Amino acid sequence: MPNQVLMIVILAAVLLLAAARFFPRLQLRTVLTLALLAVIGYFLLITVAEMPLFGKAVNPAHNEISLRYLEQGVAETGVINTVSGIITDYRAFDTLGEATVLFVAIAAVIATLKSH
Amino acid sequence: MEDQITRLTSRLVVPFIQVYGIYIILHGHLSPGGGFSGGAIFGASLVLMALAFNLSAGVKQISHQSASLMESGGALGYALVGLIALLWGGNYLANRAASFPLGRAGELFSGGAIPVITVFVGMKVASTMVTLFYNLIEGEAKVGDPEKPGA
Known part of the structure; x- marks a missing residue:
């Protein structure tokens, strides 16, 4: 090096x-x-x-988390749509941030366009 | 745009699009979809209304005040659901840990806080799309026709 x-x-x-x-x-x-x-x-x-190669079995993305979501997701969140269970239960705080991004974006648009 | 075909078609199609958007939002925890996609579909129906007719007809569908109320209400409701979870003894935005009633998986009323959050997100996304579109169009209308000299 x-x-x-x-x-x-x-x-x-x-x-x-x-x-x-x-x-x-x-x-x-x-x-x-x-x-x-x-x-x-x-x-x-x-x-x-x-960076790790795409689709390799030893990649860090292939860990116990996805297995947990698939096996325990219905019992833990009570919804059969696992994607929905992940984004609004396991990662609800992340989705709140996403909604905040939308809110800030629209606030910026209004502040920019309404002032002219 | 003064097109009879577009107007008639969109007038026929808009109710179905709106019902479909609401369906996607309400069934977000059962089938593919959710608040973001359903809200986008619902907002697109209102944008189509404003495109096929004109801006005032679109604004008649949903006024600026109610749009911004939906916008803030969606964000606030989402955060409040998280606070309710905090009140009921879970972490922020917890679902089962905060003893939200989960119900039987697969039914419409199941999943505890998830359908509520989905509805709030759907409201928010729909009003975001509509507000963005109206504001851009109004800015254009206020500046005037750029083709016209001296406008």
């Missing part, structure tokens, strides 16, 4: 010098922005490469 970081820094410095040499009208700020974006993009790509 330190080798990679060092490599990135050296690469960025070389690119910076080359850009300053070949494009004299290029501003330092632009070059620095591009270099920063490249670094951020590099780390984002590393994160994507580390």
